[in-house]
Amino acid sequence: MTIHSDHPFVPPESDRDVVRRFRGRLAASVTVVATGEGRDRSGLTVSSLVIVDGPKSRVVAFVDPDSELGEAVDVGTCVTVSLLTDGDQFLADAFAGLAPAPGGAFRLGDWNDTAWGPVHAQRSWLGARIEGVRELGYALEIVAVVEHAEIHGEEGLVHVRGRYRSS
Incomplete structure (x- = not known):
């Protein structure tokens, strides 16, 4: 048996998508965007996110x-954005969807219900209402x-080059 220092199934860097490699070098805050309540909650780790300041921030x-x-999600849906902290890597x-969560990811950590959806307790968070949803590239762009x-x-x-770091 051989122990590899690299992941044995990852293609060499020269064969990887250059835009994805560029994006991986951009440090990004790690959040959980969530909606719903009770058993109808859904959430996802999201680092592709930007805050747009203005009279109505988005x-x-x-x-x-x-x-x-x-x-x-759809237009009119309320969502929350919980900013994760050091120690929330498993969450x-x-x-x-990269780590097991028997019973669902909302069973990990303390979650509070708000008028906008569930938020991770004692974390910075936003509550927002979706005003636009559209497909953009391979992603769904949500504007709230x-x-x-x-x-x-x-x-x-923060997530950069496949690893977590504290800001």
């Missing part, structure tokens, strides 16, 4: 259209008007 997120979250992987924001003092979790 959050723009790009999600997998085939994800549970992608199928649950991020569970919401991304921010209606509520809470900031807690923690540092955010």
Whole structure:
């Protein structure tokens, strides 16, 4: 048996999509975008996200259209964006579908219901209402008007080149 220092099934860098490699070098905050309540909750780890400041601030997120979250949202849907922190790496992987979560990812950690959906307790978060949804490239672009924001003092979790770091 041989122990590999690299993942044995990952193609060499020269064979990988150059745009994805470029995107992987951009540090991105790690969030969970969620909607629903009770057993009808859905959420997804999202790092492809931007906040647009203005008289009506907006959050723009790009999600997998085939994800549970992608199928649950439409214009008028309320969503939350919880900023994950150091120590939430397993939670991020569970919401991304990369780690096991028996009973669902919402059983991991403490979640509070709000008027906009579930938020991870004691984390900075936004509550927003979706005003636009469209397919863009391979993603579903979600544009939502921010209606509520809470900031807690923690540092955010960042993802860059396939690894988590604290900001």
